[in-house]
Amino acid sequence: MGLVERKIREKEELKDSILKAAKKLFLERGFEKTSIRNIADEIEYSPGIIYHYFKDKNEIFHALHTEGFQELRKRMSILSAIVDPMSRLRAMGKIYLEFGLTNEDMYDLMFIIEAPIDHLETRDDLCWSEGDSSFNQLRITVKECMQKGHFQGHRLEPLSFMIWATVHGMVSLKIRKRVNILEVSEVENIVENSYQSFLMVLDKL
Amino acid sequence: MGLVERKIREKEELKDSILKAAKKLFLERGFEKTSIRNIADEIEYSPGIIYHYFKDKNEIFHALHTEGFQELRKRMSILSAIVDPMSRLRAMGKIYLEFGLTNEDMYDLMFIIEAPIDHLETRDDLCWSEGDSSFNQLRITVKECMQKGHFQGHRLEPLSFMIWATVHGMVSLKIRKRVNILEVSEVENIVENSYQSFLMVLDKL
């Protein structure tokens, strides 16, 4: 009988609708101002129901952060067509920055907000698999660059982290509104222009 | 008569004690868990009194963020002894990183948390003077490097921002717990080692 299956599907549907509502509200008002009661209102259920599908607010936003990584991975998938590792590395940074700048809130959730990471800790899950697979893609590309003779004298792990930190720094300073100190004419395209500087740096290595 | 002056001093003393209490609680429990009522308890006054000295919670934490910049400036003051701009730039990054890693919460407040910046916006103050003077110190040093023939082909503003973004990226990924994806043996000293990579990069420019 498909009854049990339908029940399960309906449960999943409600879980999905919670996530959809949470995402909608999160994108239009941010993390702090998206409350459990708001989400419940949106799906026209009482607040308590949410706790039958998610342990707490952190778990909801961990699920949303995972959706963000799916989107990022999707965008990164075109990289497999680029055989030259240096070109691939350059394109990777460009995609990363573009993702961050056009999805500020999702980027914030994935790389700045504490909630999704705090959720992992309560699960003593110990591993941030979404971040891990993304960083690994970077690590592999940097490794290939090194195998082709680039980045001599550098160690793989610190160099990869430095590259990540550079692009993350740019996006996060922008998102958290620390770029207004720049010359007004530079503010708008500062990330793009800084990335150009960074690419020039990489080429010299 | 010194009566009026004493009154003013006592007012200032209470304002100071609010800040001291806020700082204490902030450093031991973080921003979200430091409530107005906690601060009031700490100084043994009622919660309402705080609003006669500060407009809101954001203003309190803007004041604390300013204290953080005073400390950072103090640490940066030794840089004036370094005449070679490249050496000064290297030392500057080192001080910045050390400050961030040994004062995680203060760094968080200065460069990640929204409260102090949100406070500026309500004041239509428009300018983040603390960040401005700090970044200007970097800008001046980079300019001197360029005048000595370094960083050829780069533009001052984007390059300076890129350098800031790199060190900020390292500290903020650490503070917001995004570094557990690294090889376990690398996690502990990742910022220091990545900065070594960054210094090697700067030298080649």
Added chain:
DNA sequence: TGGAATTTTAAACACTGTTCAATTATATTT
């Protein structure tokens, strides 16, 4: 149709930032 299982709710708990009328304390003037 009746009882068991499941889903959903409403109310409660202990918090949060903020406002404001009322109270207390201090200072000034008569």
Added chain:
DNA sequence: AAATATAATTGAACAGTGTTTAAAATTCCA
């Protein structure tokens, strides 16, 4: 010294937060 004016401080209230839980409503199956 007493009365008045001024300033400092309070406590309660408002509207919100995440979370838990006993009770109610619904669905399922024999």
